[in-house]
Amino acid sequence: MDYGGSVVGFMELPYMGEEEWLRQRRSVVTATDVAKIKTGSDKAFASLWREKRTPSTFRGNRFTRHGKDREPVIAAMLSEDYPWLHPNRSLLVSEDDARFGATPDMVSDDGLVLGEIKTRKVSDDKDEWLSWADVCADQTGKKYACQVAWQLFVTGAERCVFAVEHWSDEDGWAYLHPLRVFDVERDEVLIAELRDVAERFLEYDPPQVERGDDTDFEAMATAQRLGELEDEIRRVRAKLRTLEGDRAAAQSDLLALVGTRSRSVDYGGFVVEVSPGRRSRSFDRRAWESDNADDPAMLEKYMVEKDGALSVKVLEKERE
Template structure:
């Protein structure tokens, strides 16, 4: 159900729309705010208070030109979707704002047009956050994500755009919501340079930063020495089987190379080569068909899952 409120009409002057956007957190900012540190927050707030220096480029102009066409396509998937250029605010927190490209019955639409050569791949994290924020603001239960890649002549593609449904993710929304509240509280508090951390976190952070500061120069020296030694040991006869050395200061071992049995196709008969080629083509055709069908199914039934390991790194302020 759409519960958000339209606070700036579609036909309002652009200056009014920009001014209203600058008063809160918008969908296009939500991901940067959620993932960013102080440096990112300062840049975002500076753009709000003083105006962004970005005035658009050929890619943003193309996106604006193609938006109506892509929203029209979105309406063929869900006929309730209509173009939108009004600014919406969350019914519970008016500083949460968004301008979806399209709005329908319990649905929003976000459309993207990319330059020739762009690899669509997975939905970028910032686009995923943008749609989740739009669902938070409007109250929609799902978002229709539509995207295209222009042809090499800069014209719209002849095939239908790529599209998929993105379901409302309450955990993702809660993360964006909490980080947005932190950003707004930081703004309201005149932008303090540090967080109000609990004692345990502050202490652990300080110890890690101190240790990393001491270790980084040593790590660089170790990496350089290791590279030099590896090159020297690889120059030895039969090094692919491994090398062990022992010096006055200690020892080192260069592990053996990995081995794999490969096909020497120069030894195949003509008949064997032909049969192998036919089988490879059959496999390629089957894999292509399988991948296309899986992509078609993902557009309707796909679920979003986190992948990869998380890592800790230094952020702004650590010296």
């Protein structure tokens, strides 16, 4: 793409494949990075610091695969109403500060308008975002708002066309809801907050790890045993996730065969019971906090502080 002559302020690092794109992303603070540490807990800085130095082994799940499959389809839909928006896979780096980058899903011919595409699973129509205000009020949506603001900051663009396609699970099949499109302008206040968060992350110095005393053989042996157990637990959890996915698929197949009415299926040494869901009640903490967001005294009244317990963690050492 040629952005020469426009007033935007970014450089394009052409897409050279998934692995190279991931390597490039680790060298800058991206929209995903800044959203994570802005909306995350105190541990987010340390977690992101490790991610930047250790390539991720995550290769996607059902939800990310769905989003990846739908993105080019949605981009084509957007191009019909916004013919000057084009799909983008390149990392865009700020000309003012090469430490900051972003990869918006679409970019206009002149670089002044961005396009961002999201897919979001919902349980029913009531969960859909109907406005940009709905996006910003949702916990996941807040991350998306941060991502959009950062993309506008990095590129110098004026606004973003934000598209979200909600979908629900219908017996193992994705039922697609109508595409929602919101026109989002720059939020200079949020951009300033994100810039400050990014600067603090770049100055972040993680706690130094003290090397154990090699003469303390009992502690070394116990630590080694702990590491081996942790490694075994990770393998078991990976196997468990696979089995749970197979189980969910088998449950969907069974429901498709026998329906949702109450009944038992006797097969060999197993009896599988199918029963309708029961209505339950629970405290909606997220809604309560949203309703009381303008009353800090109310939130403070129910805030409880307590000392944290000692913890033992097993972390993989950085590769040399």
